[in-house]
Amino acid sequence: MSWYAVYTRSRFEDKVYTLLAQKSIETFLPKIEVWSRRKDRKKRIMIPMFSGYLFVDFPDLTREEHVNVLKTPGVVRILSKPHIIEPAPIPDAQIEAIRRLIYSKVEIETCLYPKVGEKARIIDGPFKGIEGIVMRTDYIKNLFVVSIDLLMRSVAIKLEGFQVEKI
Structure with a gap:
């Protein structure tokens, strides 16, 4: 299997997931449970583990499949390596590690690394x-x-x- 990371518009992960599934494309949207603070209470909600990203599986990503994904409303692009047009596959081992994390029910907190200048x-x-x-x-x-x-x-x-x- 070859997995690819799809970058979506902000907060469009669920919509893109549904639309890609309707196109019979195998899609993986890892979610984690977090506490959400409302005005008067705290509540546990499910959010994407990687905000703005989900994963699609293609044994051999053809140009037509690539375009089909890109035409999906809410999709911005399929991630590639810097200065390379071809989408970059994600090793199955990394996807499997994410799945194990999700299903393990351990408390997960995602962290953003700071960038130069921040x-x-x-x-x-x-x-x-x-x-x-x-x-x-x-x-x-x-x-x-x-x-x-x-x-x-x-x-x-x-x-x-x-x-x-x-x-």
Whole structure:
């Protein structure tokens, strides 16, 4: 099987999922249960695990199938590698790992990594609580360089992904 990530318009994941299923396209929309705060109460709701994304399965993605998916209302594009037009397949092992996570019923919280130029807060280590600007990232090594102001000087600190959060 070859899975592909489909990027949708904001909050269109369920609609796109339904429309693709009506076209007999095997689709996977992983959802997680989270607490939602309403004006007067808290409530558990199901939301997409990856906001704006769902997955489609094609043994061999042809041009016609590609166009068929793109013509679906709410679909923006099928993800590809940078500077490459062909959609990038997602390994079955990654899809299977997502399925196991979803069905395990463990509490899952998705986190957004900060990008270069964005503000970040250090949440672990000796600089916990300090805010700064992300100067450099290395997603493969899970490293971030965050610039912080100390004594009227800017200092860059190398941090691991679990030590920073986007603010």
